[in-house]
Amino acid sequence: MxxxxxxxxxxxxxxxxxxxxxxxxxxxxxxxxxxxRGEIFFICGGSGCGKSTLLRHMIGLQLPMAxxxxxxxxxxxxxxxxxxxxxxxxxxxxxxxxALWSSLTLRENVELPLVEFTTLTPSERDEIVGYKLAQxxxxxxxxxxxxxxxxxxxKRAGLARALALDPAVVFFDEPSAGLDPxxxxxxxxxxxxxxxxxxxTCVIVSHELDSIFGIGHRVILLDKQARGIIxxxxxxxxxxxxxxxxxxxxxxxxxxxx
Amino acid sequence: xxxxxxxxxxxADAQVHARGDHWEVRLSGRWRITxxxxxxxxxxxxxxxxxxxxxxxxxxxxxxxxxxxLFICDxxxxxxxxxLPCDQSALPLSVVDLMEQLARVQEKPRPAHRSENFLTTVxxxxxxxxxxxxxxxxxVGECVLSVIHxxxxxxxxxxxxxxxxxxxxxxxxxxIVGLISLLVGLIMAYQSAVLMRQFGADIYVADAVxxxxxxxxxxxxxxxxxxxxxxxxxxxxxxxxxxxEEIDALSTLGIRPVDFLVIPRLLALxxxxxxxxxxxxxxxxxGGMAVALGLLDIPPTAYWVETQTAIDLSDVATGLIKAxxxxxxxxxxxxxRGLRAExxxxxxxxxxTSAVVMGLLLIIVFDAIFSVVFNVLxx
Numbered sequence: 001m002x003x004x005x006x007x008x009x010x011x012x013x014x015x016x017x018x019x020x021x022x023x024x025x026x027x028x029x030x031x032x033x034x035x036x037r038g039e040i041f042f043i044c045g046g047s048g049c050g051k052s053t054l055l056r057h058m059i060g061l062q063l064p065m066a067x068x069x070x071x072x073x074x075x076x077x078x079x080x081x082x083x084x085x086x087x088x089x090x091x092x093x094x095x096x097x098x099a100l101w102s103s104l105t106l107r108e109n110v111e112l113p114l115v116e117f118t119t120l121t122p123s124e125r126d127e128i129v130g131y132k133l134a135q136x137x138x139x140x141x142x143x144x145x146x147x148x149x150x151x152x153x154x155k156r157a158g159l160a161r162a163l164a165l166d167p168a169v170v171f172f173d174e175p176s177a178g179l180d181p182x183x184x185x186x187x188x189x190x191x192x193x194x195x196x197x198x199x200x201t202c203v204i205v206s207h208e209l210d211s212i213f214g215i216g217h218r219v220i221l222l223d224k225q226a227r228g229i230i231x232x233x234x235x236x237x238x239x240x241x242x243x244x245x246x247x248x249x250x251x252x253x254x255x256x257x258x
Numbered sequence: 259x260x261x262x263x264x265x266x267x268x269x270a271d272a273q274v275h276a277r278g279d280h281w282e283v284r285l286s287g288r289w290r291i292t293x294x295x296x297x298x299x300x301x302x303x304x305x306x307x308x309x310x311x312x313x314x315x316x317x318x319x320x321x322x323x324x325x326x327x328l329f330i331c332d333x334x335x336x337x338x339x340x341x342l343p344c345d346q347s348a349l350p351l352s353v354v355d356l357m358e359q360l361a362r363v364q365e366k367p368r369p370a371h372r373s374e375n376f377l378t379t380v381x382x383x384x385x386x387x388x389x390x391x392x393x394x395x396x397x398v399g400e401c402v403l404s405v406i407h408x409x410x411x412x413x414x415x416x417x418x419x420x421x422x423x424x425x426x427x428x429x430x431x432x433x434i435v436g437l438i439s440l441l442v443g444l445i446m447a448y449q450s451a452v453l454m455r456q457f458g459a460d461i462y463v464a465d466a467v468x469x470x471x472x473x474x475x476x477x478x479x480x481x482x483x484x485x486x487x488x489x490x491x492x493x494x495x496x497x498x499x500x501x502x503e504e505i506d507a508l509s510t511l512g513i514r515p516v517d518f519l520v521i522p523r524l525l526a527l528x529x530x531x532x533x534x535x536x537x538x539x540x541x542x543x544x545g546g547m548a549v550a551l552g553l554l555d556i557p558p559t560a561y562w563v564e565t566q567t568a569i570d571l572s573d574v575a576t577g578l579i580k581a582x583x584x585x586x587x588x589x590x591x592x593x594x595r596g597l598r599a600e601x602x603x604x605x606x607x608x609x610x611t612s613a614v615v616m617g618l619l620l621i622i623v624f625d626a627i628f629s630v631v632f633n634v635l636x637x
Binding site for chain 2: 056059060061084085086088089091093095096097099100101102112113116117158161
């Protein structure tokens, strides 16, 4: 697997000087990183280090205490609400539990972004919905309600919805949590496909080492004490060569480096 | 030479033997955290402390859990307080290890319990009230912006959801609203009948019931029923959606949750509430009519004619204006509490409770405001 050049000018995401936290408690202090186009980028770290908080800040669910996030060179944090809403359409988010709208069927869930933001005819929408659901292995479940399907299926349907508008960036919040090994592997393959075929940038919050080493191009490791990033790079290289024992310990499944 | 022996019922057992200048504490039996365990102070009650300390010994067939550790901990603390040595060398390694862990926990300062003094509580409550006030104003502002936005782009409005909510909060509430208003009419007629008959003014029961029902009770009772029925349902639904990240999913798609979830619900309540109030008025008057016929022998036709002379269109209109406002208030309370709910099961429960409380409070406050305003306007 080749690692895309992280130093190239066309970054999908630029995070600069981002300070985030809750109620005045700073969790992450002035962190900087960027994600290249088409990169499979992992954010990982121990519990409570601010992984999910960072994600919530990147997708605009929480306002940063300082700093900014830019997408494709355009500042998202400081944009006005209308512009932000437009930018939001360029990315999809797969939430931890799928976050399907429970009063709508799977078809309506995937269709809603298309209804809201495209001028497609109903039959065209239907085709896309069928295609997206088939892509995640849920063909034939169009008329099921979220309550009628299993947790893994909800997650996959959530992914179909996240991909409905063919986003340039997809965020995944702990995608393999609660999935069986096979479904989880299929999901990994889907992510690789997205990145390789469509050039979609994938930002994944996870501490699933199998996925990180299997499909990750780059990983950043957050640390609670350091309140920031303690490692940034190719996971395989970091695991072998990082001078920081914390990084090697994390990437070796908690085994203390000898 | 077993000097002192204290025995407890079967189970945990500890015996103190004086051995020269020290004590040997022998632990045996079955130690369970859920069962009773020996008490160290009672065991050594009346004994003079040994000069050379305590030595702990365990029987081979002992079964133990944390109960034993707590007991040993008591002994160690007792020894430490008297500066006596406590010899644990005869204990198995596993017990010593766990004892060390327990000792480490005890050394660490534990976080203080979250209790505050009176002044702090008052301060926090004031801050909380201010924050809530700000939140509500912000929410109302957001709703107004949303209404303007939707008025400009009517195709964005979720008409289907609105109709569904109308059915849920309107049509499906008919039985309960009907029953309660009929009974309210009945009760009012009874109460006024007793009074009016003393003055031979039986027929004025129709005026009393009609006016009170149309101007006040129709709207008020309907609003109270819907605060409990629909306001709580809104809060629970939206709270659950929030806990399930469904609201976040809307936001990150660029859809305003207020446009999508709140405005259809507010409109549904604002439209259905006056209709329900009208229906409540009718049934209240019917209840009064039944009492008048049964108790006062007033024929329904006479009752109806008297009612018509008592109420005019402005009375009905004031009632309907109130009803519509109450509907929006109940909806606002429900949606606001739901969207601000904590992301947990308990949070959803709290949201439903506070939605009902806030709904009722708003209804009464606005009813009082309306009374003053209508009085000034001469309506």
